[in-house]
Amino acid sequence: VRTLKLTIAYDGTNFAGWQRQTTERTVQATIEDAIRPIEGERVVLTGAGRTDAGVHAAGQAASLTLKSAIGASELQRALNATLPDDVRIVDIDERPPQFNARFDARRKTYHYLLWSGGILPPSLRHHAWHVPQRLDLATMNAAAEILVGTHDFAAFQAAGSDVQTTVRELVTSRIARLPSGPTVAIGDRLMRYEVTGSGFLRHMVRNIVGTLVDAGRGRLTPEDVRAILASRDRGRASATAPPHGLTLWTVEYETDAEATPSATNAESSSQTA
Amino acid sequence: VRTLKLTIAYDGTNFAGWQRQTTERTVQATIEDAIRPIEGERVVLTGAGRTDAGVHAAGQAASLTLKSAIGASELQRALNATLPDDVRIVDIDERPPQFNARFDARRKTYHYLLWSGGILPPSLRHHAWHVPQRLDLATMNAAAEILVGTHDFAAFQAAGSDVQTTVRELVTSRIARLPSGPTVAIGDRLMRYEVTGSGFLRHMVRNIVGTLVDAGRGRLTPEDVRAILASRDRGRASATAPPHGLTLWTVEYETDAEATPSATNAESSSQTA
Numbered sequence: 001v002r003t004l005k006l007t008i009a010y011d012g013t014n015f016a017g018w019q020r021q022t023t024e025r026t027v028q029a030t031i032e033d034a035i036r037p038i039e040g041e042r043v044v045l046t047g048a049g050r051t052d053a054g055v056h057a058a059g060q061a062a063s064l065t066l067k068s069a070i071g072a073s074e075l076q077r078a079l080n081a082t083l084p085d086d087v088r089i090v091d092i093d094e095r096p097p098q099f100n101a102r103f104d105a106r107r108k109t110y111h112y113l114l115w116s117g118g119i120l121p122p123s124l125r126h127h128a129w130h131v132p133q134r135l136d137l138a139t140m141n142a143a144a145e146i147l148v149g150t151h152d153f154a155a156f157q158a159a160g161s162d163v164q165t166t167v168r169e170l171v172t173s174r175i176a177r178l179p180s181g182p183t184v185a186i187g188d189r190l191m192r193y194e195v196t197g198s199g200f201l202r203h204m205v206r207n208i209v210g211t212l213v214d215a216g217r218g219r220l221t222p223e224d225v226r227a228i229l230a231s232r233d234r235g236r237a238s239a240t241a242p243p244h245g246l247t248l249w250t251v252e253y254e255t256d257a258e259a260t261p262s263a264t265n266a267e268s269s270s271q272t273a
Numbered sequence: 274v275r276t277l278k279l280t281i282a283y284d285g286t287n288f289a290g291w292q293r294q295t296t297e298r299t300v301q302a303t304i305e306d307a308i309r310p311i312e313g314e315r316v317v318l319t320g321a322g323r324t325d326a327g328v329h330a331a332g333q334a335a336s337l338t339l340k341s342a343i344g345a346s347e348l349q350r351a352l353n354a355t356l357p358d359d360v361r362i363v364d365i366d367e368r369p370p371q372f373n374a375r376f377d378a379r380r381k382t383y384h385y386l387l388w389s390g391g392i393l394p395p396s397l398r399h400h401a402w403h404v405p406q407r408l409d410l411a412t413m414n415a416a417a418e419i420l421v422g423t424h425d426f427a428a429f430q431a432a433g434s435d436v437q438t439t440v441r442e443l444v445t446s447r448i449a450r451l452p453s454g455p456t457v458a459i460g461d462r463l464m465r466y467e468v469t470g471s472g473f474l475r476h477m478v479r480n481i482v483g484t485l486v487d488a489g490r491g492r493l494t495p496e497d498v499r500a501i502l503a504s505r506d507r508g509r510a511s512a513t514a515p516p517h518g519l520t521l522w523t524v525e526y527e528t529d530a531e532a533t534p535s536a537t538n539a540e541s542s543s544q545t546a
Binding site for chain 1: 282283284329331353358359360361362363392393394395396398400
């Protein structure tokens, strides 16, 4: 029995999220079902984190124990040949038996795309939240920076969540304009919020984005955002941003040589694991 | 009766191309059907060029005569409120009565996206052609440059075409790597072919791209491409590249103040028409 780590990219548009459900099409079930004929029996993937319906991934991670002796590269090729084209295995490498993609994850990075004002290009309609107003970048960044550090993020947790602690550490929380993109003439309307942390509460990134957008609209000041954080009261933060702007960008582990998803260069990186 | 120019963006994935057909979903029919209740009768759009099924547009242009006195901005808002989200009216402006988007087009620019080797990110699966091999950019550019100028492009015309002349002028024909993109970690795998010309034969861009890719793979030298062009023989050029990598980027007219599709900044530009 070996333990493998899979790095996975998906377009979440036509998935009901990561986690297997009884009837809906999910990423976990789609990949597990593709591995089953190779392993000869049912397998269970442990994802680094669950993503909701409509949320995308460039570098989701999952662990898996396998009896089959199939090579990692061969498994990757076999899976990509059978999987639908909205999910790709970008890397597979061998890990020690105790490796668990969920519990060993050290940091995660999410990206959230916003389109501010104007007309949303059709090619971004499933990947960016179209906010009709012009957003003030400096105000949003001042608010975003307040969240860096170790805080109780209860105000940004989904209602009804039940976790032991709502304290999390963010090491990066910033927003920037993106100057250009391959499918659209972007002008200065596309913005990306980038957040890296030790862990995230349910809907935390989307609740933060909803609040930052209200700051960018002039409805909240950065000091209001500081007060919302301190209140630990979900009722004070803004509405949850829609899922389709969100991408799970990378999951980092102690053993990772590098953190960026150059995982798309899979042939080479899967050799060096 | 007024004449309007519409600038249109669409994701061609779920359209059977631009031109109205009896039963298929097309861009032209979708927009005409959305204008009809505003005008109170059937309208006909004249597109600058027909795009095939799967081909996208960032700045397609179309002309239209209208009896309704509705303001250009109001019409744009009304259309974007009713159109499906894979087609957007990015600009509308008034033109002289004799304006015809097809015959008055002075230049068109197309972009074609290629993903070279590795794993195609799911978010680009409908917008980039995945070529499994590594492509040599310098060779491709040497071949692309040969096509600049006024030539008989019969070798790159779709079989069975019937046009008076196959001579066209290209003013730009070049390929470059794109360093980054909003939805994917791109590395150096994404390339964009950019071509601007006075006019294009049917499938001409896709036939050029297929040939440039064969040069990038090492199957053709730049001199081979020169010989293919000179032969005027469609049988000598490479296979047609798939439609989904292609985007009609802009259409330029004599009266255009600017050529780039900052048309996405529609609120402002539609005022100044």
